[in-house]
Amino acid sequence: MKLIIAVVQDQDVNRLLERLLDSGIGATKLASTGGFLKEGNTTLLIGVGEEQVDEVIGLIKETCKARKQLVTPLAAVGRSISAFIPRPVEVPVGGATIFVMNVERFEKV
Numbered sequence: 001m002k003l004i005i006a007v008v009q010d011q012d013v014n015r016l017l018e019r020l021l022d023s024g025i026g027a028t029k030l031a032s033t034g035g036f037l038k039e040g041n042t043t044l045l046i047g048v049g050e051e052q053v054d055e056v057i058g059l060i061k062e063t064c065k066a067r068k069q070l071v072t073p074l075a076a077v078g079r080s081i082s083a084f085i086p087r088p089v090e091v092p093v094g095g096a097t098i099f100v101m102n103v104e105r106f107e108k109v
């Protein structure tokens with residue numbers, strides 16, 4: 001068995017959960033915060049058999065879009081404003097950040 005950990009944008013998560021449910025795949029949704037932007041995103045825990053990993057990654061690719069988000073550089077690194085006025089810059093975010101891990105043991109009791 002594998003555990004897929006997928007960090008996705010909030011805007012995509014409901015459609016992705018619907019697609020997973022339609023395919024009979026269970027998921028747990030956790031509220032999370034990106035370390036760089038310090039904004040909300042969503043982390044899904046998805047436990048599947050090894051043969052379903054590619055199907056899940058395919059659904060994530062179809063559902064989760066890359067977007068651009070504005071970030072003010074000094075705010076992001078937490079330094080005080082001194083010599084210049086910070087200008088927001090665009091950073092690309094997503095579609096999704098995906099980790100696939102081996103599950104040593106799985107039980108529902």
Ligand code: 2BA
Nearest residue numbers: 007033034035036037038039041091092093094095096097
């Ligand atoms: P954040 O950490 O808020 O990052 C949002 C986006 O900001 C990133 O999009 C990336 O394009 C940019 N970014 C991140 N760190 C940067 C840096 N040091 N310099 C310049 N730009 C930077 P994604 O790469 O698509 O990541 C989206 C979210 O996925 C991240 O939100 C974070 O929550 C998660 N993530 C990404 N890589 C990860 C990793 N190696 N481990 C755990 N979570 C990760």
